Structure formats: C-alpha cells, structure tokens
Amino acid sequence: MVKIDGDKIYIKILYFGMYASGKTTILDTLYKLTKEENKNIVPTENLTKIESSSGATLLYDKGLFQSKKQNKVYYLIYTVAGQKSYSKLRKRVYEQTDGILFVVDSQQKCIEDNIEFLKELKTIAYDKLIKEIPLVVMLNKQDLSLTIKAEDFKKVLKEEKLWYNSNHDLSIWNPKIFHTCALYDKQMNIYESFYECSRRAVMYQIYGDGKAPPKDKVPISLTES
Ligand SMILES: Nc1nc2c(ncn2[C@@H]2O[C@H](COP(=O)(O)OP(=O)(O)O)[C@@H](O)[C@H]2O)c(=O)[nH]1
Ligand SMILES: [Mg+2]
Incomplete structure (x- = not known):
C-alpha cells in the first residue's frame, strides 16, 4: 500500500526468495550501480x-x-x-508491499526449494499477486552452470496459476522473467528488473487505483518496457 507523507510518496518493493538465492547481494549491487551510474533512481x-x-x-x-525524475517518489x-x-517474520516484512521481485x-538442484518459497509467497499474499501486487521474477546466478532458464520457470508459474493466457485481461501483467547475476563485476539485469517492478507498481497505483489496470487504461507506450 503506497504511503503518502506530506507531498512524498513511498512505494514499498520487496525481494522475496529462498535462503542464499542472492537477495542481499542484489540489493548491494543495486545500491552501488545507482550510486555510481547515472540512473533514474538514486x-x-x-x-x-x-x-x-x-x-x-x-x-x-x-x-x-x-x-x-519524480523527486517526490521514494522507493x-x-x-x-x-x-x-x-x-x-517474512509475513511481517511483506506487509504493505506494492511490488515483489x-x-x-x-x-x-534448488528448484524444489524455490517452488516451496513461491508457494509460501502465494500463501502470504493470498491471491493478490499480479492482481494487486505486480510480480517480477529474477532467475539469479546465471553465471553458474546447470541453471534453469525463463522457459523452465514459466512452467512453474503456470502450475502455480501465476500466469494468464494471452486472451485474459491480466496477461499483460504476467511476471516478466529476468536472467540475472548479482555479483557486481558480472552483474546482469539488476537495475532493469528493479526498474520493471517499480514501474509496474507505479502503474498499478496511477491507472488501476491499487489494482492491475486494464489494458485500455494504460497508455500504449507504457505497456511495453
Ligand atoms: N555465482 C553467483 N553467486 C551469487 C549470486 N548472487 C549471490 N551469490 C552468492 O550467494 C550467496 C548468498 O547470497 P546472499 O545475497 O547472502 O543471499 P540471500 O540469503 O538471498 O540474501 C553469497 O555467497 C553470494 O555471493 C550470483 O548471481 N552468482
Ligand atoms: Mg540476505
């Protein structure tokens, strides 16, 4: 839930996933990247x-x-x-989240643990995922060998009913899946995935009043990232 304090708007974004998947490293790398490079968020x-x-x-x-660009917006x-x-504890940290990575x-070898955490997230978020809280997926540690790819994880999302067929209104909000590496020297898609999630969170607020906005309410230029 977006928090408004005076003229400042706070949007809460949460990195959720199994132990040692790389969440802390991702936040560290995001911090360094946005501090050092000329990005839209700092x-x-x-x-x-x-x-x-x-x-x-x-x-x-x-x-x-x-x-x-919008200096009243904080993440x-x-x-x-x-x-x-x-x-x-995760349930507490999750409260009032506006977007999930x-x-x-x-x-x-980690696929089963990942699925267990996805199921936990579904339980915590009830059925708000995608419908009220945008979901972006990071397939992290892509620098290692023997890794799963976007097509593999799309099957998992379908099994967990977190993927809509193309004729469904919500299909434009299907989770975008990024191949990522969180290690700073080899980093891949750390800023891009964050940006996609925050962008969706803002659109849910502006065009959907806190819910996934129907396609015809979103300017076409914004439906593609
Ligand atoms: N090879 C590789 N190792 C990673 C990557 N991301 C994180 N790690 C390593 O995985 C371990 C756990 O990372 P951490 O960020 O603490 O995971 P967290 O428990 O999800 O916060 C650390 O040793 C990280 O250096 C990655 O993209 N590639
Ligand atoms: Mg951590």
Whole structure:
C-alpha cells in the first residue's frame, strides 16, 4: 500500500526468495550501480542490514531510494530473511508491499526449494499477486552452470496459476522473467528488473487505483518496457 507523507510518496518493493538465492547481494549491487551510474533512481541513505554473525540476513535488509525524475517518489526496498523457519517474520516484512521481485536460485538442484518459497509467497499474499501486487521474477546466478532458464520457470508459474493466457485481461501483467547475476563485476539485469517492478507498481497505483489496470487504461507506450 503506497504511503503518502506530506507531498512524498513511498512505494514499498520487496525481494522475496529462498535462503542464499542472492537477495542481499542484489540489493548491494543495486545500491552501488545507482550510486555510481547515472540512473533514474538514486539511494538517499546507506543500506540498513540486520544480519547474524555469519552474514546471513537475520531480520531484513532495507534501503531508501529516490526517483530523480519524480523527486517526490521514494522507493523503500526490503529483502526478507530466507531461512525456512522464518516464515512468520517474512509475513511481517511483506506487509504493505506494492511490488515483489521473486528471486530464484537458478541452480537446477534448488528448484524444489524455490517452488516451496513461491508457494509460501502465494500463501502470504493470498491471491493478490499480479492482481494487486505486480510480480517480477529474477532467475539469479546465471553465471553458474546447470541453471534453469525463463522457459523452465514459466512452467512453474503456470502450475502455480501465476500466469494468464494471452486472451485474459491480466496477461499483460504476467511476471516478466529476468536472467540475472548479482555479483557486481558480472552483474546482469539488476537495475532493469528493479526498474520493471517499480514501474509496474507505479502503474498499478496511477491507472488501476491499487489494482492491475486494464489494458485500455494504460497508455500504449507504457505497456511495453
Ligand atoms: N555465482 C553467483 N553467486 C551469487 C549470486 N548472487 C549471490 N551469490 C552468492 O550467494 C550467496 C548468498 O547470497 P546472499 O545475497 O547472502 O543471499 P540471500 O540469503 O538471498 O540474501 C553469497 O555467497 C553470494 O555471493 C550470483 O548471481 N552468482
Ligand atoms: Mg540476505
């Protein structure tokens, strides 16, 4: 749910996914990229990390970013802790989220864990995914060998009923699937995937009053990224 404070608008974006899929690394790389390069969003403060001594996320990571073009728009970005036993905590961190980036560990051996986390996300979000909360997928760790690809994960999304046929009104909001690498030196699609999610979150607010807007309400130039 978008929060309005005076003339400032806060949009909450959440990175959700299994343990060690790369969420914290993604946020670190996004921070560096937007700080160093001339992007449309910039960090406005340092990242906050609440982690255990081993460096695993204990509660969450958090960052505040600002849109340069619309400087009243702020993005509050969170990542969840991925340990299986922390599902209650993930539910808390999820509250009032406006857009979700689902982070997959693309190594073939992780497929079942990824699906378990996708199911957990569905439970937490009830049936709001896509309909009220835009969903973008990151197939992370594409620099490794033996990784799953977009076509493979599209099958998973179909099985989980998170994919609409092309004749359905919501099909324009089917999750966009990015092949990503979060390691800064080899980074791939870290900014692009974030941008797609935030762009969709803003469109849901502007053209859909908090829901997925029908195609005819969105200017054609905006339906394609
Ligand atoms: N090869 C590779 N390793 C990654 C990538 N993203 C994250 N990692 C590594 O995976 C491990 C877990 O990453 P982390 O960001 O802590 O995962 P989180 O639990 O989802 O926050 C770390 O050792 C990262 O360096 C990636 O795109 N490629
Ligand atoms: Mg983490």
